[in-house]
Amino acid sequence: MIEECSGYYWFRELSSGGVDLAHLCRSILFSGRTQYQRVDIVDSPLHGKVLFLDKVLQSAEKDEFIYHEVLVHPALFSAAKPRSVLIIGGGEGATLREVLRHPGVERVVMVEIDGQLIHIAQQFLPEWHQGAFEDPRLELVFADGRRYLETTDQRFDVIILDLSDPFQDSPAALLYTTEFYEIVRSRLRPGGACAVQAESISPQQCAVHARIYNTLAASFPVVKTCPYMLHSFHRPDAHLLASLDAGWSAERIARRAEASSLPLRYLSPAVMRRLFAVPPYLEEAYALHRRPLTDADHHIAIDEIL
Amino acid sequence: MIEECSGYYWFRELSSGGVDLAHLCRSILFSGRTQYQRVDIVDSPLHGKVLFLDKVLQSAEKDEFIYHEVLVHPALFSAAKPRSVLIIGGGEGATLREVLRHPGVERVVMVEIDGQLIHIAQQFLPEWHQGAFEDPRLELVFADGRRYLETTDQRFDVIILDLSDPFQDSPAALLYTTEFYEIVRSRLRPGGACAVQAESISPQQCAVHARIYNTLAASFPVVKTCPYMLHSFHRPDAHLLASLDAGWSAERIARRAEASSLPLRYLSPAVMRRLFAVPPYLEEAYALHRRPLTDADHHIAIDEIL
Amino acid sequence: MIEECSGYYWFRELSSGGVDLAHLCRSILFSGRTQYQRVDIVDSPLHGKVLFLDKVLQSAEKDEFIYHEVLVHPALFSAAKPRSVLIIGGGEGATLREVLRHPGVERVVMVEIDGQLIHIAQQFLPEWHQGAFEDPRLELVFADGRRYLETTDQRFDVIILDLSDPFQDSPAALLYTTEFYEIVRSRLRPGGACAVQAESISPQQCAVHARIYNTLAASFPVVKTCPYMLHSFHRPDAHLLASLDAGWSAERIARRAEASSLPLRYLSPAVMRRLFAVPPYLEEAYALHRRPLTDADHHIAIDEIL
Amino acid sequence: MIEECSGYYWFRELSSGGVDLAHLCRSILFSGRTQYQRVDIVDSPLHGKVLFLDKVLQSAEKDEFIYHEVLVHPALFSAAKPRSVLIIGGGEGATLREVLRHPGVERVVMVEIDGQLIHIAQQFLPEWHQGAFEDPRLELVFADGRRYLETTDQRFDVIILDLSDPFQDSPAALLYTTEFYEIVRSRLRPGGACAVQAESISPQQCAVHARIYNTLAASFPVVKTCPYMLHSFHRPDAHLLASLDAGWSAERIARRAEASSLPLRYLSPAVMRRLFAVPPYLEEAYALHRRPLTDADHHIAIDEIL
Structure with missing residues (x-):
């Protein structure tokens, strides 16, 4: 009853x-x-x-591997021999975990604004970090990611922007702008790559993604869309991959993935080879929503993202 | 306030x-x-x-085109020159709409058990059917799809199973079994193809999809996974494509798509070429959930699907 | 399943x-x-x-009779022989219906700001008005209730304020203030009474009710609490009865109710006799929340009422 | 935003x-x-x-006092000088707390089937029991209340049935039947009283209450309705008071309450005097829903209560 x-x-x-x-x-x-x-x-x-x-x-535990594999590995295989990687955000530790699976990586700087979040993750999210915070290659910095990049003179092979949504009031909002991507570019080594969490690509809700795409495309010679869908995100999303390597090709990074023999659960070389195709409706959105996000113009209403 | x-x-x-x-x-x-x-x-x-x-x-109006393009066009391009098509289900009329865009199609039989649903769709869902119910190539039959196929001696180049979920008590449940797929195969012309709506493929919920895959694979020499993601379905899904053409290849159907010049909004030739890659976690599910659905064993609990 | x-x-x-x-x-x-x-x-x-x-x-259809009987009849029995009644608000027509059951009433003026609401009620809510809008004793005025009272020089035996909640932005907010109650008092005949919808009296949420009580009590010699409980309101509420008759007693109005033989479904004479007892926790609230609502100070936050 | x-x-x-x-x-x-x-x-x-x-x-913390005062005190004031009280149920300890406020009570037996619930209440609900479980007058028995009464030969001045809802599968269901009330009556001292939690009395949902009323009325010469409304219960409810004292009157128990000077927050003597008036719609329900609950016929569907 x-x-x-x-x-x-x-x-x-x-x-x-x-x-x-x-x-x-x-x-x-x-x-x-x-x-x-x-x-x-x-x-x-x-x-x-x-x-x-x-x-x-x-x-979410059951499908975070898809998010993190698609964010990290295309970027690392885009750089020929990535040795130094900068992660901004990614407090759960899973982006770090995936980066550290590349044996050629010698140094990872992870800049997270919320030190308490990392503390919570270390204690409650072992499925995500799997001990990555203990890796001697890691330098953990508690700071605002933009300020860090503005003041460092280090350069990296890969920069990964694993950020929360660019709501106007979020500290993340200023890490999606033209001005910031110019700084990112200036801190990449030649041939370097940058990966960006880039929101929803559904026909219902893809204008913000398209603006991030166009903002990145103004700073980088190559920008590629990496669609994925998580049951836990309940909509199709995409990361964006920006590369300084004008000769970038999906085939080349898929071959590097094959050579690496990394046993990925989602992004096999075959899946990676086919990752970057953009459906026409999204190409149309890229043509339509061209206004870049800038430090002066980055207001995004909640119903454009959530 | x-x-x-x-x-x-x-x-x-x-x-x-x-x-x-x-x-x-x-x-x-x-x-x-x-x-x-x-x-x-x-x-x-x-x-x-x-x-x-x-x-x-x-x-849903805003993303149904993705569902229907992925269901219909891979199947029609799989058959060399499809002239006759059978649709079972698909009461909204959008599957029919996509089939009729192929100018070589001379005859479409659409078998829908729920005549009142079609009546409602004709009146309330013009965005879906776009007048397709008026096309002279259409024969509309109000009947149980399985009974229709069991009693007809016609053969078709393509059969599309656009069915609702295989809950135990649903009339659709007996259209996902080995016995039914054997009938489907016997009603296809040589080289023919069949497309099947095949549920969720998320890591959280892919066992039913895997069982449908294995059930189809027992009857057809080629079965291909067609993943897609609808915001309105709030999870990743896949259709399945079964072909009698042992020489089937993604490259071949992508070339046929290019030759057809059909202006699709989602499934451009480039996207079609990449459609069928299966991620390792799903291959594992295919290896794990091998028990076929049969007339005697097709119980599926609601929490395996929804 | x-x-x-x-x-x-x-x-x-x-x-x-x-x-x-x-x-x-x-x-x-x-x-x-x-x-x-x-x-x-x-x-x-x-x-x-x-x-x-x-x-x-x-x-709500199933319990509106409790609300309307408790609002109307104590007020009408408080006035010795009520002949003229003013209703402000009450667009559903049920307050009017109850007033018209008193055969001695010769004239009812109903002032409702929202004429379209009355039109909707006439069409969709016959269970409420039961034809009351057709009664020849009714004068229907579409106007702001406060402005009407400020500009009329008529006097009434009973005034019933059947208003929606006094949210700051509501047109009703200025009909709960000291200034307004002074106008109401000045438009009542000697011995007249006024009834007021007066919000929740639960221990959780009774501060607004207490302020309305104290605001009324500053203008009227007698103010009585009329608790009632509607399943559809999902909390205990009370109306307030204000009388100009310093000799008012529950016993006297219960006797008038007995004499009238009105067949009420909730407010039998026995129930009316017991209606006005105030529990100590509510007396305490009356002592605590003394600040009157005034034209200059009537801000009420939503979580004080809902 | x-x-x-x-x-x-x-x-x-x-x-x-x-x-x-x-x-x-x-x-x-x-x-x-x-x-x-x-x-x-x-x-x-x-x-x-x-x-x-x-x-x-x-x-709920903020309004439990209304529930417990209305359940306990009318029953205790109904018995002339209650010395021994039996509580069945009431695991939170607040019924016990109210009983113990009567200084003449020498012994309270509390029978609760769920010993773990009392353990939880002792630890987490001090606002309810306020130390009552430590009172030396208490005998705590962990047992099924019906079995306890069937096997004891003790008699009590007051028996309080503070039970959860009589769903068919609940252990409480057999504590609302004719057979059980006969046992209760046989364990009361002359002039004794029994109080029963008796569900919703809204016009929407009062059939079960009416059946409990009629079931009690078959065993007791006096049965009185004690309406109350809790914001946290979001509907009007009533307890029932059954007395063996044929001379019972509201006036008499209100006088005893006055004499006791118990400082109650809800049930002042004035409120108690007026507690028992039954509105006509509920009288009608009592006349309509006469079928008693019995051991053989006590099926109650969930939508009759919740």
């Missing part, structure tokens, strides 16, 4: 534009506020362990 | 396994029950017009 | 302070926007027909 | 018949399963600390 499959606690995601989405929680593993954001980690029957920042799902 | 972006009516989707999802409705265009199912058509700010059958989202 | 008691459309009420409440709709009878407010009328399995204004439930 | 008043965890109450109700949780204080039921204790911004059993709200 009483409903069988009964739910108790529901975590309602911040959303807008017409969908209301709540996740059943088998248990709440962590819930608290750092200096920068609200952090919730729950156990979901569907997605496994899930991390939310300010009510937005960031990463 | 009062919340700005206020919602009024919410359509709560049938779901299970831990996610609760509701769609804001700007208006309700139709809501009623046919002999076979509950039908709701609403206007969503995010997805445009949306069709639900028995509380499950079937199709 | 699929859940039995499945809901389709849900109307989510505007609420705050920690409760989220949605009503299943069997059907939507009306949904639209007048010049003043959004109006929704739905059919609920629990409450019958339900009227919402701006997402706030105003009245 | 991001919504200000953001909610994180929501506890969705078990409900039926058309309302969906979720409570925002500031924090989850306890969540677990005893041998008998699921127990959740959360901190709600609206209701304070809240206890749920099997997803049904049982008691």
